[in-house]
Amino acid sequence: MNPILPNQFFIPDVEARQWSDGRMYLYGSLDIPGDTDYCSREYRVFSSADLHQWTDHGISFRSSDSHTGKVERLFAPDCTQIAGRYALCYCGSDNSEGIALSDHPAGPFTHARAVAGADGDAIDPAIFVDDDGSIYYFWGQFNLRGARLKPDLSGIDPATLNTSIITESEHGFHEGASIRKRHGIYYLAYTDISRGRATCIGYATSPSPLGPYTKRGIIIDNTGCDPQTWNNHGSIAQFNDAWYVFYHRSSQAGKFNRRVCAEPISFTADGTIPEVEMTTQGISKPLPAAAPVDACRACLLSGRTHTGIRYPQRDEPWHEYLTMIHNRDHAAYKYLDFGHGAKSFHAVAASGAYGGTIEVRLDSPNGTLLATCDVPATGGWSKWIDVTAAVSVPVRGVHAVYLVFRGDHSGRLFDLSLFRFV
16 A cells, blocks of 8 residues: 555655665655755665564665765665675765665665765765676766766776766656666666646666656656655665556645655556556555545645644544545545445544535545545634545445535635545
């Protein structure tokens, strides 16, 4: 289910790598909830044996561990295995570029060194080890740079440098390159701004790691995940016999507080990747409609509605919900499996002095009206109550569920914690 990590972790810019132990490891930046800038001074690593249950391995690297020791914020990383060790490629808000090493895929990563020829030039490193053992290093914004890396990882070979592998003007390249190889073809995924904002992950292909690359299309677009979403950054990765795109979504009506999500992808006979949609189910099967669904897991939000957090005290659980719900806003959940039917809709909501209604619709904001649920004023935003409504038409099988919010007041109507069908 998306987001794929527990809700208290805000991990964007993810590179996903399956290593020889069979587990998938996630290397990403670390956003701090409530902060008003991208990333932080730390990296965390997560891993999973099945892409459903994830282990938090804790802090793997800090800005004070960098080769300068003075990095303000750590931006997007990458990681690969070289000569039996794991090489973490990091970058900083000061355009520093470096590599640190570990004997374990989750770190801690130490003995940081600058990547000469890239250090101080731009952000967002990517690393790729080819079948013949050659190591390639990529970095940059707007114009992607790349070169063969020296075997001792101390810097690039300047004789191999290409300063315009892909560009913003020709390929929509904004930042965030990531490279994989499949059936002899090099796939370069990147943050794509060609639709007007940096919300897409696009990709280009080449018969050579340093190009030339031909743009092939968009893999996923996170437009609509949050009222203020701005960027997207991730990777494609193989896990066992299947391929996935790992990407991020914004939350809390900000450009920050980004979370990693994943969707399955496929390849056509000619090697292209059809664009996939954002979903709530992610790599899972459609969610059982009879099980509670956290309202914060909407894959699409409209209007001013966004996710909100009550920061826990001591051992309290993390509580996240939809907030700032206004008249005519809606939230979408893709996809729910109703099986052989449902008789009623149940939700948990809170309101101040107004309240409103929830229209439960199938497959679009104007789709079949399944139920209309009244949400009364509860007397306070922390006073949560159960609300329910009868399902008025037969429903079976798998559908997208749209919750359309209505109210007579022009301001904030109510907050929504969870819902389910019985």
